[in-house]
Amino acid sequence: MSGKEMDWGTLLRESVANMRQLSLYYPVEKDAAKVTRKYPMRINPYYLSLIKEREDAIWKQSMPDIMELEDEEGVPDPLHEEKDSPVSGLVHRYPDRVLLLVSNRCAMYCRFCTRKRRVGDPFKRIKKEQVLQGIEYIREREEIRDVLISGGDPLLLNDDELAFFLERLKKIKHVEVLRIGTRVPCALPQRITDALLSLLRRYHPLYINTHFNHPGEFTEESRKACSMIADAGIPLGDQTVLLKGVNDSVDVMNALIRGLWSMRVTPYYIYQADLTKGTKHFRTDVDEGIEIFKRLKFHPSLPMPHFVIDAPGGGGKIPITPECRFYDVINEEVIVTLNLKSLEYNKLKSELEDARDNGAAIIVIELGEIEDKEDKGIYELLKQYHPIYINMHLKHPDELTEDVKRVVSMFSDAGVPLGDRINLIEGVNDDPRVIKELVHGLLKLRVKPYYLHADSEEEGLTIINSLRGFTSGMAVPHLIVGDKIICPNHIVEKTSEKIMLKNYQGMTFEYPNYS
Numbered sequence: 323m324s325g326k327e328m329d330w331g332t333l334l335r336e337s338v339a340n341m342r343q344l345s346l347y348y349p350v351e352k353d354a355a356k357v358t359r360k361y362p363m364r365i366n367p368y369y370l371s372l373i374k375e376r377e378d379a380i381w382k383q384s385m386p387d388i389m390e391l392e393d394e395e396g397v398p399d400p401l402h403e404e405k406d407s408p409v410s411g412l413v414h415r416y417p418d419r420v421l422l423l424v425s426n427r428c429a430m431y432c433r434f435c436t437r438k439r440r441v442g443d444p445f446k447r448i449k450k451e452q453v454l455q456g457i458e459y460i461r462e463r464e465e466i467r468d469v470l471i472s473g474g475d476p477l478l479l480n481d482d483e484l485a486f487f488l489e490r491l492k493k494i495k496h497v498e499v500l501r502i503g504t505r506v507p508c509a510l511p512q513r514i515t516d517a518l519l520s521l522l523r524r525y526h527p528l529y530i531n532t533h534f535n536h537p538g539e540f541t542e543e544s545r546k547a548c549s550m551i552a553d554a555g556i557p558l559g560d561q562t563v564l565l566k567g568v569n570d571s572v573d574v575m576n577a578l579i580r581g582l583w584s585m586r587v588t589p590y591y592i593y594q595a596d597l598t599k600g601t602k603h604f605r606t607d608v609d610e611g612i613e614i615f616k617r618l619k620f621h622p623s624l625p626m627p628h629f630v631i632d633a634p635g636g637g638g639k640i641p642i643t644p645e646c647r648f649y650d651v652i653n654e655e656v657i658v659t660l661n662l663k664s665l666e667y668n669k670l671k672s673e674l675e676d677a678r679d680n681g682a683a684i685i686v687i688e689l690g691e692i693e694d695k696e697d698k699g700i701y702e703l704l705k706q707y708h709p710i711y712i713n714m715h716l717k718h719p720d721e722l723t724e725d726v727k728r729v730v731s732m733f734s735d736a737g738v739p740l741g742d743r744i745n746l747i748e749g750v751n752d753d754p755r756v757i758k759e760l761v762h763g764l765l766k767l768r769v770k771p772y773y774l775h776a777d778s779e780e781e782g783l784t785i786i787n788s789l790r791g792f793t794s795g796m797a798v799p800h801l802i803v804g805d806k807i808i809c810p811n812h813i814v815e816k817t818s819e820k821i822m823l824k825n826y827q828g829m830t831f832e833y834p835n836y837s
């Protein structure tokens with residue numbers, strides 16, 4: 323049986339975890355065992371089957387390399403997660419959000435992992451009592467409204483274990499949003515089962531943030547997994563790490579972003595690799611990353627990622643996204659945008675049919691108004707044309723009426739990724755407090771604010787900067803002024819040795835300059 327046909331439990335059991343098992347597939351490198359004694363290996367048969375040749379992007383992400391033991395520069399915990407943990411396994415860095423670690427096991431052990439110090443170590447297993455302590459901490463703090471459940475990989479828990487924690491989190495009144503960070507859709511897509519999804523859909527608004535790094539990870543299985551998640555009304559986001567020799571190329575990144583869009587996955591972060599010990603060989607030069615980013619092709623109606631450095635020392639994510647423009651939309655792109663004032667069944671059907679007949683691979687509806695027509699047929703119709711996105715134009719929290727909420731929920735339940743395009747209007751919503759309330763309201767409705775349009779760069783940046791640190795990165799829109807995408811520059815100094823960055827609190831952090 324090939325890896326692709328096994329169930330997820332068998333795949334995990336059949337994983338390559340030692341040199342004897344590895345030697346059944348490839349000649350084992352001298353010293354490889356030394357590496358895995360320090361940093362565990364797990365390559366499940368599915369992920370192993372994606373390797374086309376030695377040293378390709380899949381190989382580099384999964385195979386132990388002696389260079390992991392030769393990194394003199396990195397540190398075990400570059401983001402100071404342990405220091406920011408008031409109880410073990412819970413990181414509380416931003417006032418309204420926490421990171422709750424529920425497992426230290428993963429579908430594979432990525433060689434570049436930020437939590438290399440923990441993952442896969444049998445002596446660092448996360449116990450149920452520890453997670454319960456974390457949940458108690460959350461319960462006692464009303465300011466926490468957003469919980470990111472992570473690990474390791476939370477989806478390595480079985481359904482009952484997962485339900486046990488989700489149930490307790492859901493009962494906490496002030497927790498408004500749950501997010502699960504998991505690499506399973508990419509590294510073990512067989513874990514996405516109907517049973518898991520019927521469990522997860524009980525906990526909306528629930529988001530899944532996944533992690534693809536290379537188009538070689540797009541397979542029939544990973545597409546199916548993402549499609550099942552999206553169909554369950556769970557918004558999918560992606561965080562990619564820029565890795566030397568894996569994806570540090572414009573062509574690879576463009577293919578990655580397009581592939582994510584086609585699977586209804588929102589690319590929302592591209593990370594500069596962290597300063598984790600054992601990963602120096604993966605780190606790219608910051609300027610090189612910025613150059614790659616500038617040359618990526620984004621689309622004015624689809625979500626684009628932020629390029630960020632997670633500040634060494636726990637300063638949080640600092641955007642270093644360069645200023646860029648949307649490329650002209652050309653026919654080969656087969657992304658069709660429909661500008662519709664409202665959704666009327668017959669008109670929508672004919673527009674969708676035309677778009678598909680013209681070869682549309684992705685359809686985006688820019689929707690002017692949200693009306694509750696009680697026409698269930700519309701939601702069924704949308705489902706037949708996936709991947710289909712809807713962008714709304716909500717600009718004020720008062721617009722989030724009960725009717726609007728009901729319609730928006732129906733769109734989400736139909737598996738449509740929802741974005742918002744906020745127009746900044748003087749006297750209407752040019753107050754950061756208004757936008758903050760709007761952004762929170764949208765997130766509760768499973769809507770991600772993609773773009774903020776402003777006439778003035780200064781006013782737009784005031785709003786964007788007020789959102790930094792206030793809400794999750796997936797809720798911070800990109801600023802558009804005219805036809806330019808404006809990104810605040812947080813690099814305050816650059817020398818031949820270091821780059822100084824300023825975080826949302828005005829504190830400075832240092833990252834090495836490799837150029």
Ligand code: SF4
Pocket residue numbers: 427428429430431432434435436437441473474475505
């Ligand atoms: S799946 Fe995530 S947590 Fe696990 S090893 Fe890979 S990067 Fe690290």
